[in-house]
């Protein structure tokens with residue numbers, strides 16, 4: 001359950017800030033609402049585009065003037081010719097400048113929108129309940145945050161840019177052609193249905209190949225992500241070859257999809273080139289006849305040929321953008337599919353407030369029942385009452401429901417029947433951020449973030465001083481080992497704290513708990529990874545920390561909880577026995593049997609240790 005634990009840990013530090021939840025409307029109306037704050041930028045982009053295109057399209061017209069008004073009529077007006085050349089140069093430069101501005105402005109607006117969506121998506125995912133992470137593979141969430149937001153990025157940088165620039169170019173080219181010669185322009189319009197037929201017939205095919213390539217890429221990314229997170233298992237079970245085989249299959253299928261996509265694109269582009277050349281030949285033939293018959297000026301024919309050449313480029317680009325538009329639509333609906341998921345465990349609109357400092361630590365589980373999947377109860381009508389400051393040990397066989405009980409207290413899941421109260425208040429009435437500050441959890445596998453040790457202990461909360469962190473580390477006796485590290489407390493840990501031993505990671509997580517001072521402390525197999533010397537140190541520290549705090553300790557090693565005020569023995573989601581160690585031994589029941597087994601294991605361990613020493 002690492003994700004939810006991380007959410008919970010971040011919650012302990014502070015509330016994550018409220019991400020506004022977009023209502024589900026059509027994908028692009030929602031995107032348009034994200035674009036609203038950038039209205040002015042989009043307006044500037046529009047103006048820059050008009051100027052840049054006009055500057056570009058006016059150039060052939062200038063050449064036409066030079067040919068018809070200066071060269072053909074035999075005027076030796078070099079002055080006008082130089083002026084035309086200067087204007088031509090000026091137009092080229094301003095076209096360059098305004099294209100640059102237009103690109104930059106659009107990129108800035110697009111990137112800002114996508115960055116905002118990506119941030120909200122991440123925040124939304126971190127707010128989801130445990131059941132969501134049970135159902136959704138990590139790899140697919142990584143794909144949504146990376147590839148799907150990248151598809152949106154492409155929408156702004158390619159599709160929107162193309163629709164604006166190429167769409168306007170087409171309209172302006174047609175306007176220029178009609179202005180030059182309406183008859184020749186009408187002939188050119190005959191081409192439009194042919195272009196449309198080619199574009200539409202290719203479009204479906206291109207969409208399919210594009211979607212196939214994207215889907216296969218997502219599968220590849222998901223596979224790599226899952227593999228990286230389970231790399232230790234893969235190596236431990238020598239699964240490298242099998243994983244390589246699976247990767248090779250996915251890689252090969254992505255390669256094939258890419259090749260198909262490229263082939264389709266090449267075919268489409270070349271068809272357009274042929275059509276473009278045929279059109280030029282057609283205009284040269286019709287226009288040439290008119291020039292020879294002196295019904296058309298040569299300059300106009302030159303301009304027409306240039307415009308026809310320019311006419312195909314934007315159509316080609318717009319058609320190519322269809323794929324990106326499709327994948328952006330799919331991405332938007334997938335992203336909003338996530339935004340539409342509401343956390344199963346959510347704060348009520350009106351919550352009660354229970355300040356951490358005022359909590360006494362009384363716990364009541366009233367006839368609590370819970371199942372991960374309906375029909376398979378994991379906790380059955382459990383009735384448990386814990387006194388403020390009591391230390392409760394929880395034991396039981398594997399799968400008895402110990403961790404599930406703790407998950408319910410932390411509200412990773414909500415109970416299906418009954419209720420859980422802290423100081424008489426139903427935990428569902430409390431804001432989760434407050435609950436997570438009251439209840440502190442240390443797990444068998446603590447999660448450490450990439451960052452310094454200080455930041456890991458104080459959970460990146462700058463309001464907690466380094467001195468407080470150092471004191472907490474001294475308290476759990478982690479201080480000497482931290483000081484031995486290269487940069488002491490400023491040592492940067494890699495992701496998940498992979499440079500540290502399990503025991504060292506655990507000590508740091510204990511220091512974290514000391515810093516945050518929860519009123520109710522839960523240790524879920526927290527000392528299982530520690531050697532007996534460190535465990536002893538931690539036990540002493542815990543003894544001090546648990547004073548005045550309600551403490552629940554889940555342990556397989558019974559030595560850890562023998563001193564508890566009360567021990568709860570769980571079996572198949574129910575309380576089988578409870579009492580002190582001595583009482584339970586006298587009872588000669590499940591606990592006594594577990595104790596006998598654990599004594600046997602210890603003796604066996606002792607024998608092995610002794611024989612290896614001999």
Ligand SMILES: Nc1ncnc2c1ncn2[C@@H]1O[C@H](COP(=O)(O)OP(=O)(O)OP(=O)(O)O)[C@@H](O)[C@H]1O
Pocket residue numbers: 134372373378396397398399400401402403404405
């Ligand atoms: N996320 C989950 N989704 C579905 N079933 C689950 C989930 N987590 C636990 N279970 C099931 O619930 C039952 C109780 O599990 P739980 O982890 O609470 O037991 P436990 O007593 O803590 O066991 P252990 O001592 O091995 O940690 C088990 O049958 C387990 O398979």
